[in-house]
Amino acid sequence: MKxxxxxxxxxxxxxxxxxxxxxxxxxxxxxxxxxxxxxDELYKEFEGAGVNKILTVEASGxxxxxxxxxxFDCPLVFxxxxxxxxxxxxxxxxxxxxxTHNRDYNIIVSKNFLTKEDKVLIIDDFLANxxxxxxxxxxxxxxxxxxxxxxxxxxxxxxxxxxxxxxxxYKVCSLAIVENMTDNSLTFRK
Amino acid sequence: MKxxxxxxxxxxxxxxxxxxxxxxxxxxxxxxxxxxxxxDELYKEFEGAGVNKILTVEASGxxxxxxxxxxFDCPLVFxxxxxxxxxxxxxxxxxxxxxTHNRDYNIIVSKNFLTKEDKVLIIDDFLANxxxxxxxxxxxxxxxxxxxxxxxxxxxxxxxxxxxxxxxxYKVCSLAIVENMTDNSLTFRK
Numbered sequence: 001m002k003x004x005x006x007x008x009x010x011x012x013x014x015x016x017x018x019x020x021x022x023x024x025x026x027x028x029x030x031x032x033x034x035x036x037x038x039x040d041e042l043y044k045e046f047e048g049a050g051v052n053k054i055l056t057v058e059a060s061g062x063x064x065x066x067x068x069x070x071x072f073d074c075p076l077v078f079x080x081x082x083x084x085x086x087x088x089x090x091x092x093x094x095x096x097x098x099x100t101h102n103r104d105y106n107i108i109v110s111k112n113f114l115t116k117e118d119k120v121l122i123i124d125d126f127l128a129n130x131x132x133x134x135x136x137x138x139x140x141x142x143x144x145x146x147x148x149x150x151x152x153x154x155x156x157x158x159x160x161x162x163x164x165x166x167x168x169x170y171k172v173c174s175l176a177i178v179e180n181m182t183d184n185s186l187t188f189r190k
Numbered sequence: 191m192k193x194x195x196x197x198x199x200x201x202x203x204x205x206x207x208x209x210x211x212x213x214x215x216x217x218x219x220x221x222x223x224x225x226x227x228x229x230d231e232l233y234k235e236f237e238g239a240g241v242n243k244i245l246t247v248e249a250s251g252x253x254x255x256x257x258x259x260x261x262f263d264c265p266l267v268f269x270x271x272x273x274x275x276x277x278x279x280x281x282x283x284x285x286x287x288x289x290t291h292n293r294d295y296n297i298i299v300s301k302n303f304l305t306k307e308d309k310v311l312i313i314d315d316f317l318a319n320x321x322x323x324x325x326x327x328x329x330x331x332x333x334x335x336x337x338x339x340x341x342x343x344x345x346x347x348x349x350x351x352x353x354x355x356x357x358x359x360y361k362v363c364s365l366a367i368v369e370n371m372t373d374n375s376l377t378f379r380k
Contacts, residue, residue, distance in 0.1 A: 029303040030266040032259045058249035063266065066256045069222045076220040076253065113219040 001041055001175040004153065005188050007034060014181055018156065026153060027060035027125050032067075038175055039067035042123070042151040045173045046072075049148045051121040053077060055114070055136055057107055064153060065123040072121070077114065079107040079136060092142045096135040099128070107135050109143075116144030127152040127174060130161025137170070149173060156181075157189045191231050191365040194343065195378050197224060204371055208346065209290075216343060217250035217315050222257075228365055229257035232313070232341040235363045236262075239338045241311040243267060245304070245326055247297050254343060255313040262311070267304065269297040269326060282332045286325040289318070297325050299333075306334030317342040317364060320351025327360070339363060346371075347379045 013021040025031040051072050056065035057079040069076035082093070082105060091108040098105065114120075120140045124132060133150055140147050147170060155162045155174035158181070165172050177189040203211040215221040241262050246255035247269040259266035272283070272295060281298040288295065304310075312326045323340055330337050337360060345352045345364035348371070355362050367379040 023300065024302065028267065028270070028300060030256070030259070030268070032256065032266055033263070035256070036260065059252060059268070059270075062249060062252040063256045063268075066220070066222060066225070066253045067260075069220070070226065070257075073223070076222055077218065078220070078249070078253075080218070080249075110213065110218060112214065 001038065003034065003037060004176045007031070008154070008176060008178075009186065012186065014183055014186060018158075018181060020154065020156070020178065020181060020186075022154065026064075030063050032063075035064050035067045038064060038153060039071045041175055042068055042121075042173060043071040046121050046149055046151065046171075049121070050119045051148050053114075053118045053120045053145075054123055055079065055109075055120050055140065056123045057081065057132055057136060060126075061124045064125060068121065068123050068151065075113075077109060079109045079139060082106040082108055092139045094135045094138045094142070096131050099131070107132075107139065109139050111143070114139060114143035114145055118143065118145035119148050120145050121148050122150045123152075124150070125153045127155040127161050127172070128159045130159075130165055133161065133165060133172075151175075154178065191228065193224065193227055194366045197221070198344070198366060198368075199376065202376070204373055204376060208348075208371060210344065210346070210368065210371060210376075212344065216254075220253050222253075225254050225257045228254060228343060229261045231365055232258055232311075232363060233261040236311050236339055236341065236361075239311070240309045241338050243304075243308045243310045243335075244313055245269065245299075245310050245330065246313045247271065247322055247326060250316075251314045254315060258311065258313050258341065265303075267299060269299045269329060272296040272298055282329045284325045284328045284332070286321050289321070297322075297329065299329050301333070304329060304333035304335055308333065308335035309338050310335050311338050312340045313342075314340070315343045317345040317351050317362070318349045320349075320355055323351065323355060323362075341365075344368065 054069040149171035152174040157177040179189040244259040339361035342364040347367040
């Protein structure tokens, strides 16, 4: 998606450890107009798939997921992060490892809000190793629902998450796929 | 706002300790159509005030703030929560006490995303004692920006936050103000 790629080239910053900072327009300050264009694009990719629920995980997936849910005219559910494994109540829960913060946590969703009737489009801002997406997919499958696909803003194509999910048969649509990234260059997969 | 009040009466649940659960439509599963109607209402209240930035705090304020930012056609910034007081980097930071979780944390915003040019509308899902809003106001004022007001989904009118902020001269617009709440009744301020 050209306008997202242009925005990344103009305003993204590469930090040591393959960190791509896009906090001026995607996950701290948010360019809502860009978000809407991204939601339109994801709608085109998944319309007709029968999506009736959008799922993301707090916090930085929520803004784009809100716009996507608006486009699909369906509810949005965001999974919550729990620091402890001591999760109580009527929830689906799955452990996820965060490489960014180098720790484990659980993501949870109330059993009231994911069911076997749900045809779910999973939305997130980043896809790298795929741990968060695998966790969200697991929650949908625990509930007996169906994953219709994953819509991502930025995929790090040089990490294995996207390829592995596609190999497993999931439809993953990433609006920008970073092929290669160094301190002074960044290229996208065409 | 009648449709929000009706939704609270139909789907809200009162739990011990004056907890109002609205997680089926506002802060876990989200009714995006309701959110849009709420954003329209807040736009009516604050249009003409020169708002050029929307500020909220992660996580449950983000969805409604996204819709409000869309309505105002301006950027959204969400403050991040830090568990430790050991905040580094070029950020504005302020300690906030959470009565819900009975702990202190810092909320932070990068200095790049709040400036003295900003005329800020602060958005959150709940207003009770006002600690979170006071923190967000403090961040705007640290940056030399101007707080144009606060737009809230649900205010607990029986707690002191809203009254105290209004007494200090802030325009606070809450779309539903719960006057009184017990296990089997809930009344709104008219």
